[in-house]
Amino acid sequence: MSDTNDKKRKLSKAEQKRKDDFDNMCRNMQENGYTMHNNTISLKKANVVALFNMLPFVVLLLIVFFSVNKSLTLHISNPSILSNFYLSIIGLIVIHELIHGITWAIYCKNHFKSISFGFVWKYLTPYCTCSEPLKKWGYFIGCAMPTVILGFGLGIISVYTNSILLLLLSAMMIIGGGGDFYIMYKLLRYKETSSDTLYYDHPYECGFVVFEK
Numbered sequence: 001m002s003d004t005n006d007k008k009r010k011l012s013k014a015e016q017k018r019k020d021d022f023d024n025m026c027r028n029m030q031e032n033g034y035t036m037h038n039n040t041i042s043l044k045k046a047n048v049v050a051l052f053n054m055l056p057f058v059v060l061l062l063i064v065f066f067s068v069n070k071s072l073t074l075h076i077s078n079p080s081i082l083s084n085f086y087l088s089i090i091g092l093i094v095i096h097e098l099i100h101g102i103t104w105a106i107y108c109k110n111h112f113k114s115i116s117f118g119f120v121w122k123y124l125t126p127y128c129t130c131s132e133p134l135k136k137w138g139y140f141i142g143c144a145m146p147t148v149i150l151g152f153g154l155g156i157i158s159v160y161t162n163s164i165l166l167l168l169l170s171a172m173m174i175i176g177g178g179g180d181f182y183i184m185y186k187l188l189r190y191k192e193t194s195s196d197t198l199y200y201d202h203p204y205e206c207g208f209v210v211f212e213k
Contacts, residue, residue, distance in 0.1 A: 011204055012118065014116065014118055015118065015203065015204045018116065018129065018131065018203035018204060019203060019204055021131065021203070022131075022200075022202075022203045025200075026209075029133075029211050032213070033213050034198075034211040034212060034213045035211070035212050035213070036209060036210070036211055037190075037209065037210040037211075037212065038207075038209055039183075039186050039187075039190065039207050039208050039209065039210060040202050040205040040206060040207030040208070040209075041182065041183075041186075041206050041207050042206070046178075046179035046182060046183075046206045047178075047179065049178060049179070049182045050175060050176070050177075050178020050179045050181075050182065051175060051178060052178075053178045053181050053182055053185075054174050054175045054177065054178040054181065055175075057151075057152075057174050058171045058174055058175065061152075061155045061167070061170060061171065061174070062167075062171075064155075064159055065155075065158060065159050065167050068159050069159070069162045085165060085168070085169070088169055089169065089172055092150055092169060092172075092173055093126060093176065094126065095146075095150065096126075096146040096147075096150055096173065096176065096177070097117055097126050097127065097128040097146075098117075098128070099145050099146040099149060099150070100128040100142055100143070100145070100146055101115040101117065101128045101130075103141060103142040103145045104128075104130040104134065104138070104139070104142035104201070105130075106138075107134050107135070107138030107139075107141075107142065108130065108132045108134070109132065110132060114130055114131045114132035115128065115129075115130055115131075116128070116129050116130075116131060116203075117129075129201050129202070129203050129204075130142065130200075130201040131201075131203065132200075133198035133199065133200045133211060134198065134199050134200075134201075135197075135198065135199070136187060136192070136197065136199055139187065139199040139201065139208065140184055140187050140188075143180045143181075143183055143184050143187070144180065144181075144184060146173075146177060146180065147173065147174060147176075147177025147180060147181065150170075150173040150177075151170055151173040151174035151176075151177050152170070152174070153170075154166055154169055154170035154173060155167070155170035155171075155174070157170075158170050179206060183206070183207055183208065186207070186208075187199070187208070190210060192212065193212055194212045194213055196212065196213040197210060197211070197212045197213075198210070198211045198212075199211075
């Protein structure tokens, strides 16, 4: 993943290899009669859109939480609680990307051989990418699952356990899934013109490429 408008970011060796493989695959797909449609967005835009896209979900979660849990006691002055909270966020970010990979691997013919993980140091952004074209709903579900599990799932648990810390973690994971939800929005908006349509996760930019025949 990278900012599509930021041409100065140098790709890592792994990203460069995926770019070369991607370019070769695009040529092969086009030689086989597929038309390519680019659906990538800048990482900067994705991060901004993420906040505004997911705020309604966070507000709804807060309303539900405080409607169910009308009384609670919160003490966050303990340094260990704060440190555990920050460590939990880091751990959940890693798990977020793992869930992407696990879900996409289910729909891939080559399973985990088609999954790669990495980190864009310039934007302090981890990522997972799938190097195999998928059908729309396989790609869509792979985008959705991390936020469904870590965002909404943790939110439900926080309501039933009356845990403000789980609530905060849930809110962070929901906002963190905003980029994925924007990609899902673009997926749903895309109008297929052929039954032979494949979706390919872009190997170093935020978004996907569509191949139609």
